[in-house]
Amino acid sequence: MEAECRVLSIQSHVVRGYVGNRAAAFPLQVLGFEIDAVNSVQFSNHTGYPHWKGQVLSSSELQELYEGLRLNQVTKYDYVLTGYTRDTSFLAMVVDIVRELRQQNPRLVYVCDPVMGDKWNGEGSMYVPEDLLPVYKEKVVPVADIITPNQFEAELLTGRRIQTQEEALEVMDELHAMGPDTVVITSSDLPSPRGSDYLIALGSQRTRAPDGSVTTQRIRLDVRRVDAVFVGTGDLFAAMLLAWTHKHPNNLKVACEKTLSAMHHVLQRTIRCAQGRRGARWGRVSLPVLVQSPGGLGGRGGALTPPHLSPAQAGEGCRPSAAQLELRMVQSKRDIESPELVVRATLL
Numbered sequence: 088m089e090a091e092c093r094v095l096s097i098q099s100h101v102v103r104g105y106v107g108n109r110a111a112a113f114p115l116q117v118l119g120f121e122i123d124a125v126n127s128v129q130f131s132n133h134t135g136y137p138h139w140k141g142q143v144l145s146s147s148e149l150q151e152l153y154e155g156l157r158l159n160q161v162t163k164y165d166y167v168l169t170g171y172t173r174d175t176s177f178l179a180m181v182v183d184i185v186r187e188l189r190q191q192n193p194r195l196v197y198v199c200d201p202v203m204g205d206k207w208n209g210e211g212s213m214y215v216p217e218d219l220l221p222v223y224k225e226k227v228v229p230v231a232d233i234i235t236p237n238q239f240e241a242e243l244l245t246g247r248r249i250q251t252q253e254e255a256l257e258v259m260d261e262l263h264a265m266g267p268d269t270v271v272i273t274s275s276d277l278p279s280p281r282g283s284d285y286l287i288a289l290g291s292q293r294t295r296a297p298d299g300s301v302t303t304q305r306i307r308l309d310v311r312r313v314d315a316v317f318v319g320t321g322d323l324f325a326a327m328l329l330a331w332t333h334k335h336p337n338n339l340k341v342a343c344e345k346t347l348s349a350m351h352h353v354l355q356r357t358i359r360c361a362q363g364r365r366g367a368r369w370g371r372v373s374l375p376v377l378v379q380s381p382g383g384l385g386g387r388g389g390a391l392t393p394p395h396l397s398p399a400q401a402g403e404g405c406r407p408s409a410a411q412l413e414l415r416m417v418q419s420k421r422d423i424e425s426p427e428l429v430v431r432a433t434l435l
Contacts, residue, residue: 094164096167100127107126107319167188178223196329198325245258328342348427
């Protein structure tokens with residue numbers, strides 16, 4: 088019988104849809120993980136909708152929740168998973184929790200998506216307060232084991248611009264030197280050998296042998312551009328990367344191939360459902376990891392659905408709305424459990 092593997096996930100929560108903990112919990116449970124969720128926010132839906140309501144958890148409230156777990160002696164975790172936050176004190180409290188948890192389990196793995204900003208039309212911008220950057224650089228990244236920045240976030244963390252694949256590899260080496268053994272740059276604007284319809288994602292994993300020697304596996308994934316904005320894909324990516332790196336601890340290539348292939352199937356199903364008919368094609372839709380809305384909570388809606396269609400159907404030629412583009416997670420259970428590989432990584 089496989090040993091229990093438990094994840095503490097500190098992320099956002101929505102009543103409707105799949106972002107943050109809602110995007111992470113189902114795939115992790117399907118893949119055999121126990122997940123304990125702390126909801127950093129509780130919103131009615133993600134902020135790509137015209138309206139949203141809800142509450143934000145403070146750092147003191149996070150501390151109170153953790154104290155309840157600690158008093159009951161139920162703080163033995165194998166993984167910590169975190170995503171979007173806008174508050175420096177909340178982020179610092181997360182670091183304190185990770186450090187305390189490591190006193191109980193020195194082998195605890197911290198998976199961090201350092202959500203800070205992105206590039207639009209070649210220009211980068213932050214969508215969190217700028218005072219979060221030094222907290223990530225000085226406190227969070229040094230205690231993380233796996234990080235999943237996009238190109239802009241990797242540039243922010245290292246203070247270096249990335250204009251070539253070689254520069255991206257150097258930046259990942261700098262991020263390794265800051266602490267994490269696994270770095271995945273989930274999206275970039277670097278040119279792909281496969282042409283302008285593709286963008287590049289890059290990964291690097293350091294592995295230590297018993298004799299102390301270190302080997303590094305570097306990979307490139309050529310990913311089709313996506314003519315759509317899916318909310319929650321970054322959260323889904325980080326959760327499934329956690330799962331597949333656990334199952335393939337020294338093979339980032341296989342872990343990323345399974346993660347991205349599963350996401351491909353989830354998004355293809357989401358698009359088909361949004362169109363309202365099986366097998367229909369809409370735009371240049373393929374892999375999701377290249378499009379991330381702010382922290383999994385932001386997003387941009389499309390054209391309004393014609394009134395004669397059901398809320399689940401956008402219709403031919405219409406841009407699906409935020410509600411129609413909610414990830415079809417439950418319907419993709421089999422693909423999440425055992426994804427057919429449709430993405431292959433290149434070893435560098």
